[in-house]
Amino acid sequence: MLLVPAAAGHEVLALVPAEIIAIINNWSGGPSHPDLEYLDHILVLQHWERRWDAQLYGRVGGTLELAVERPPRDPFSGAVCTIEQSSYCYDLAQTLGDVYDVARRQASAARSTFWWD
Template identity: 65%
Template sequence: MGRRPGNCDHDPMESLIERLDGVERAETAVGVPLVSATFPAGEHDRVWRALRAEHPRTGLWPVLGWTAGDAAEGTHHWCGRSQGPAALAALRQVDAAERVALLVRSQLEERLCPEDPSDPQVTAWREEEFAESDPVRVAEVTGPLTDVPPGVRRASTAYPPTKVLLVPAAAGHEVLALVPGLMAIMNNWSGGPAHPDLLHDDHVLVLRHWENAWGAELYLPDFVDLELVVTRPPRTALAAATCAVEQMSYCYDLAQTLGDVYAVARRQAPADHWSFWWD
């Protein structure tokens, strides 16, 4: 990479992407234009933030970790109705908050269904499960937020990305509909009868809900890893608990990386950077 973002010796209407190396252009299977570039290791956060700041002018949303060619190639495994503007238009008819509530309900169903409720030990266990799905009760356990956690950067710290992709999208959630394949369909996720599988549409709708609720913005989608920058994270115990219940329902593998719902409410929900990982 030549000059650093912030230098004044360039056209103010020029995008940073034009000053990066390895610029590549491609189109998805339904004609969505993509552009990408590369940069030195360790520059990813600065590059993403500079391109995100340009978004109101360019209309291009930055996501880390992808080249235009690789992202476009992945879309050829999806039918036309499941991607691009058509998919985005269909998803606009779905209430994102209701979908997240459905995921929460489905996860509780899955955890409660198989055991005999007449067994006293099962009764106690079921009560614990209900408590961990109730934001009010989670907030009672976690108590007031006294410290803002630093945020979790699981993938971008372990494997610093050196590629950035730009997608013509009004917001981060649209990227996942316009360019399917950046996130995998999670075959290891299972829910109850209300919603037995985690669908690709769920990624789009969860992110749209969190954009509206917390200002969560797409940062790095990488098949089984997802990172979000959060501009308005919850900062009360109840709000953090509500967010943590949703996060655990969407990605219960957080139990392996962060701990139980109480740990998520303390360690991730109030932070300005969230990470998810599906094993």
Template identity: 70%
Template sequence: MLNGIERAETAAGVPLVSGTFPAGEHDRVWRALRAEHPRTGLWPVLGWTAGEAAKGTYDWCRQQQGPDRLAALHDVDPAERMALITRSKLEWTLHGDPDDPQLKAWQQEYRAEFDAARVAEAIGPLTEIPPGIRRQTGGYPPTEVLLVPAAAGHEVLALVPGLMAIMNNWNGGPSHPDLHYADHVFVLRHWEKTWGAELYHPGVDNLELAVTRPPRDPLAAATCAIEQSSYCDDLEQILGDVYVVARRQAPADHWSFWWD
């Protein structure tokens, strides 16, 4: 299945292997390797070679990567962290002069976008399942796959830091002002459990997930869309507001994120 086999080791000693395949075969390759994961223990990640991925880990201190770091991150409740990120994003949207009448009107709209019941009522029944969004792999099909010894996709991001960037352009309120690299791990772990969202392609400024149990009723889709829009507010540039995300991405079997 794979050619161009390459092996490398991260700064923390995690062994990596990668291979290449013909253009246009990435989805088939990923799904075949994902199906083999229970036997191999190797999680497939599209778009990276072992050498590139390992090199990036040397820009991180060893305490911030590898099995010990992963064990420490498992002490954090991912659902609580997702709720904190969402609350912080709402805080940020509501900042400003509370006596400004125009700002008050905007804030009412913002609050509505963080109310799952109101969003669900606005989007109505999901009568058509949207196609999965593949923003990066659709436009630039990868020809490499990285295999990481990990029990699940979220573990990859802790074991091999640098596959995604620290989000310096994300803004939150006082309860969580910045999106940290570890937040990618927490969010993905939460979505793995809740929606069956699995790591497919991480990039420096983008992320794609394959989803096995996407929300299909309006309230669940609304809840999911609020989480997605809070985690990646640049979805508004890609798709639109939270109502559009609830209709076009949350119920789909493939999710795409991008940070400008």
């Protein structure tokens, strides 16, 4: 467990260097996701914080857990969120199913889980 004095969830990844947080399960720059860099996670979390008030509350291995205070409620916003989530973590197809499953099960939920294989 690592407690980080951060004002927002995305700041945790900004304040704790990638070398300290063990990078496992290819969640950043690994062979399965060579284009996904550590900074990408920070930028995506910062964007979702502004858009949906999503806060990182946990990270275990290759998984990020978010609490979402203002999940999308209208169909258009839900579709945008689904596309963003599926593009950010295409391994959601292994855990949730296709893009329609991501829309039904996660995009408008109060919790989001992202896992990289």
